[in-house]
Amino acid sequence: MNREDTRVEGGCREDPWVDRLSEYLDGDLPARERLEIEAHLAGCAACTAVLRELRDVVARADRMRLDSPPTRDLWPGVSVRLRRPLRLAPWPLSGASPLRWAVPRLAAAAVLVACCAALVWVVGERLRPASTAPPVASAPVVAPAPPVPADREYETTVAELRRVVHARLTLDPHVVEVLEKNLAALDLAMSDYQDALSRQPGDAQLRSRLIGARDRKLELLRRAVALTTEGGN
């Protein structure tokens, strides 16, 4: 054991408690540490402020249920663009690239992802502590607990993108199989994260991982649509 060059800290080296607030909020701390952190909170305005913001995020996240309906129906726009007739074909000699062709169809889906990413960023910025503590140690606490995009909208978009990919890859069931295998892996990961979140609803890191997996699934389908082609050849 090299105790000279390894030492343990709670994360933030200026305030060792700030990195434990998320666990405190989750009820994960042992009783002794819970008492200690409560004593610390009584005299530390910065940690109290961070804890208040964390509670706000958790409350907002709880209000935004995973199965909540979309606040605005974006699907008609997506659907119209996605339902053009499809033919398997390589890219043309001239004219716009298929990547460009795919853009209008995926615009609405991209807006969803962009909105979600923006929300993650905004919430993250709001929760960043103003102290001089190195960002290294603060992340586990200040990571945002962003809302998950409305499930119905997301699943409909995924289903349509999937349909497009299947239609375009009729000559290559292998790639379809590969895609499905990887989508299943992402579904499994999402299921694990959701299961864990049901036990620890305030865990910002878990929520971030869940959103990351959802984004990855959408991005995978978008890339498959963009790289396979439609139209004549």
Next chain:
Amino acid sequence: MPGRRFALALTFLLCAGVAEAAEFDRIISVPRGTRLDVRLFAGEVVVRAWDRDSIRVRATHFTSDEIDLRTLGQAITVRARARRGAPHGIDFDIDVPAWMAVDVAGTYLDIAIDGTTANVAAETVRGDIHVKGGAGVLRLKSIDGEVVLESARGRAELSSTNDGIRVTGFTGELIADTVNGSVKLRAIQATSVEVGTFGGDISWEGAFSDDGRYRFATHTGGVDVSLDSRVNATVNVRAFEGVFRAAFPVKLPDEASRHRRFSFVLGSGSARLDLETFGGTISLRRPQLAAR
């Protein structure tokens, strides 16, 4: 080379006995700043750097195929199509000036790029991507194929889905993500590294910069990191339902094993190292003990 195999099979089935072979060979002088833009359906593209300010494109194809090489603004574009029937796989050999940025994309395409010193972009659905050299922004993406990057520098954004990513001898910033593949990083000197996979393992052999940020995250796989004894890093571990182990002494906080979320500091702690797995094992080793 899965893309090429598929393309050849497809070509054989579609064209056997109905088309003759033809050769395409053309050289174009190019001013500095010109980039190469290749869009093909299937086959193999091999791009090599040479010491001339010109580009040479060679291909063997069926007479029913049409290859189009032209200058469009600041780009040299390469396209191919079948005059009749279904598209074929075509293999291209392209020589370019080392300074030329290269952008290659296709559906069933294996891509190899060797010796360039500029930006590289390569993307395919089914096929391997192998890039040796390159500097600047390097974007390599395959859905069903391996992505390999060697001896490069700059900012690398690497993505596979069903296959692995290997990087050897890279300097700069690195982002690598895959779904079911593993990520193997060797001889890396980077100030910023972000690696993510869901079903694969992550292994790292490289230097940790004192002011660097490194994040390795997997869902069911393991994370294997070799850490020099002189490293200065704050290590944040999140193992969820997984396991943490170190091949050298590390003092863990009380209750660490129960919570599987903890941090510890090595040296001055100036770099940040985030290690995350949901159900796998996070292993820290000394370099000489690292798994090969």
